[in-house]
Amino acid sequence: xxxxxxxxxxxxxxxxxxxxxxxxxxxxxxxxxxxxxxxxxxxxxxxxxxxxxxxxxxxxxxxxxxxxxxxxxxxxxxxxxxxxxxxxxxxxxxxxxxxxxxxxxxxxxxxxxxxxxxxxxxxxxxxxxxxxxxxxxxxxxxxxxxxxxxxxxxxxxxxxxxxxxxxxxxxxxxxxxxxxxxxxxxxxxxxxxxxxxxxxxxxxxxxxxxxxxxxxxxxxxxxxxxxxxxxxxxxxxxxxxxxxxxxxxxxxxxxxxxxxxxxxxxxxxxxxxxxxxxxxxxxxxxxxxxxxxxxxxxxxxxxxxxxxxxxxxxxxxxxxxxxxxxxxxxxxxxxxxxxxxxxxxxxxxxxxxxxxxxxxxxxxxxxxxxxxxxxxxxxxxxxxxxxxxxxxxxxxxxxxxxxxxxxxxxxxxxxxxxxxxxxxxxxxxxxxxxxxxxxxxxxxxxxxxxxxxxxxxxxxxxxxxxxxxxxxxxxxxxxxxxxxxxxxxxxxxxxxxxxxxx
Numbered sequence: 001x002x003x004x005x006x007x008x009x010x011x012x013x014x015x016x017x018x019x020x021x022x023x024x025x026x027x028x029x030x031x032x033x034x035x036x037x038x039x040x041x042x043x044x045x046x047x048x049x050x051x052x053x054x055x056x057x058x059x060x061x062x063x064x065x066x067x068x069x070x071x072x073x074x075x076x077x078x079x080x081x082x083x084x085x086x087x088x089x090x091x092x093x094x095x096x097x098x099x100x101x102x103x104x105x106x107x108x109x110x111x112x113x114x115x116x117x118x119x120x121x122x123x124x125x126x127x128x129x130x131x132x133x134x135x136x137x138x139x140x141x142x143x144x145x146x147x148x149x150x151x152x153x154x155x156x157x158x159x160x161x162x163x164x165x166x167x168x169x170x171x172x173x174x175x176x177x178x179x180x181x182x183x184x185x186x187x188x189x190x191x192x193x194x195x196x197x198x199x200x201x202x203x204x205x206x207x208x209x210x211x212x213x214x215x216x217x218x219x220x221x222x223x224x225x226x227x228x229x230x231x232x233x234x235x236x237x238x239x240x241x242x243x244x245x246x247x248x249x250x251x252x253x254x255x256x257x258x259x260x261x262x263x264x265x266x267x268x269x270x271x272x273x274x275x276x277x278x279x280x281x282x283x284x285x286x287x288x289x290x291x292x293x294x295x296x297x298x299x300x301x302x303x304x305x306x307x308x309x310x311x312x313x314x315x316x317x318x319x320x321x322x323x324x325x326x327x328x329x330x331x332x333x334x335x336x337x338x339x340x341x342x343x344x345x346x347x348x349x350x351x352x353x354x355x356x357x358x359x360x361x362x363x364x365x366x367x368x369x370x371x372x373x374x375x376x377x378x379x380x381x382x383x384x385x386x387x388x389x390x391x392x393x394x395x396x397x398x399x400x401x402x403x404x405x406x407x408x409x410x411x412x413x414x415x416x417x418x419x420x421x422x423x424x425x426x427x428x429x430x431x432x433x434x435x436x437x438x439x440x441x442x443x444x445x446x447x448x449x450x451x452x453x454x455x456x457x458x459x460x461x462x463x464x465x466x467x468x469x470x471x472x473x474x475x476x477x478x479x480x481x482x483x484x485x486x487x488x489x490x491x492x493x494x495x496x497x498x499x500x501x502x
Contacts, residue, residue: 009217016216023223024063030230031064034098039143039237040345041100041230046108047151048189049179050161051212056151056222057102063223070095073104083299083358085403087135091352094139096344107132108196115192116185125192129199134395140204141388142346145233148205149222150197151212155186161213258448261455262470268415271475281477284484285324291491296329296359300494301405304363304487307373308412309450310440311422313476317412318363320480321487330361335370347371347389348396355400368393372457377449390460397466407466408490410483411454412473416447 034041043060045053054073061069072093081089087107095101111128114120120128140146153161162179165171182189201207210221272280295302304321306314322330333354342350351368371389375381381389400407414422423444426436443450462468469486473479 009211010214011216011220013216016220019220023220023227026227026231027064027223030227030234031068031100033234034100034230035068037098037234037237038241039145039233040095040097041145041147041226041233042095042103042139043100043226044103044106044108044146044148045151046106046112046148047193047210047212048153048158049182050158050165050175051151051153051210052215052218053104053149053151053212054174055215056149056219057104059219060100060102060223060226064100068099070099070101071104072101072106074106074109080357083301084355085399085405087131087399088352088355090135091349094345094349096341097143098344107135108200112189112192112196113182116182116189125195126199129196131395131399133200133203133205136200136205137203138348138392138395139346141392142385143237144346145229146205147226147229148201148207149225150193150207150209151218152209153212157213158183158186258452261451262458263411263413263451263454266413266470266472268413268418268472268474270472270478272477272481274477277477277481280481281320281484284481284488285320287488288321288484288491289324289326291488291495292325292329292361294495295361295406295491296326298495299358300491301356301358302361302487302491303400303405303407304361305367305369305407305409306363306365306412307367307369307410308471308473309414309419310443311419311426311435312412312414312473313479314365314412316476317473317480317483318365321484322363325361329359330363331356332363332365334365335367347375348392351396368396369457369461372461373450373453374443376453377446390457393461394463394466397461397463401465406490406494408469408487409466410469410471410486411458412471412479414473416444418474419444 045057047053057071061071070093074089077089090103090107093101093103111120111125111132115122115125136146162175162183166175197207197209208221208225210218212218292302306318308314318332322332335350338347338350347370348368351364354362356362371381372386372393376386397407423436423440426432458468458470469483471479471482
């Protein structure tokens with residue numbers, strides 16, 4: 001795979017100077033056009049130590065306007081980063097639409113080095129590569145241009161490069177003991193690199209191998225590929241938008257009765273009497289407080305997702321759930337329509353960046369499921385966008401659970417008649433009128449469409465690692481106790497039983 005990259009390709013300095021000005025002008029022009037585009041550019045640099053990755057990144061920042069470029073280089077994860085899933089630090093740094101992100105030592109580095117040094121097994125290594133491919137596909141499906149450059153040096157060239165840098169007082173800081181350790185495992189490193197590139201170089205994010213021995217050749221190869229990639233992607237996105245057709249009719253637009261859904265099977269008569277409710281709520285909250293404290297001491301994070309109909313009691317349930325907890329241990333994260341900043345990123349970006357540190361209880365009041373609910377029904381997302389979101393959400397939730405988080409998802413269900421009763425009550429109660437909006441009434445008119453969307457959501461995202469909990473919420477007392485007890489049960493499964501003093 002790397003043989004052609006070791007042919008010692010060179011570009012005379014005069015040829016570089018002659019071509020450089022044109023490429024630089026092209027890049028500046030394309031960057032201005034990119035600022036109004038609906039996609040980001042993600043450029044990944046990986047490869048052999050000393051092959052010129054850092055110098056190439058510096059040249060890009062020099063030739064282009066750095067105000068619209070994000071440069072991200074990674075070392076060992078900090079304590080803050082270790083307390084979150086691996087990809088949190090990469091999601092946090094993703095560039096918005098219209099910007100370019102340059103990534104050094106990013107998501108490929110640790111899996112490759114761990115496998116080279118035999119820290120990880122082949123099964124773990126390939127599982128990590130599969131996660132990377134899913135991550136890149138998710139970004140590419142959302143429109144991102146991903147360019148990946150593997151900067152290569154032959155073994156002799158790498159040794160010479162490291163010695164040259166080490167001998168230069170101004171450059172010696174670039175060479176570390178880790179570089180020489182990796183050099184001694186050069187053959188093993190190349191073998192793992194070939195496995196990596198073969199497995200992850202297909203589909204929407206292929207690799208470009210660049211011979212790094214000759215700086216002029218290396219610079220022209222990368223910068224030309226960057227300009228060509230942006231130019232082609234701009235044209236492809238323009239052509240795609242020019243040929244977008246009206247979405248096909250949705251099933252609920254036919255003149256047929258709505259099919260049965262999982263929600264129709266719920267027993268909506270379930271209820272708790274007031275005295276029984278008070279006793280059960282007190283017991284459940286006492287157990288929950290101990291569980292949450294124990295989770296914090298153990299560094300186990302908990303993610304609660306609340307979805308449901310308007311007026312289904314999500315807010316009231318959350319208030320009862322948190323009332324007896326240490327305020328330092330939990331945070332409610334409410335989500336409405338995305339802001340301009342959030343719309344300039346992948347829809348999962350705003351949720352990734354809000355993941356809290358280890359041991360915290362995170363409560364998402366509305367969540368990433370907006371993509372397959374309101375955005376689907378209201379037409380804010382194209383069919384191909386919300387249809388692929390099921391797999392994207394499952395991958396996201398699997399990463400949370402694999403990191404050790406407890407994830408519980410609640411759908412708060414009420415009947416259409418009960419919703420109308422609560423709407424009327426809100427309208428007639430002065431301190432509740434602010435809760436009722438015109439949008440609530442508009443959403444109610446699409447009840448059947450939403451119910452079909454909820455059914456699809458439950459069927460496609462109720463997985464082994466993150467099943468849905470459907471809550472019969474016509475009776476608020478019953479719903480609140482069921483939710484709190486369910487959280488206690490999930491924490492007990494993770495942490496073990498705790499003794500609650502009565």
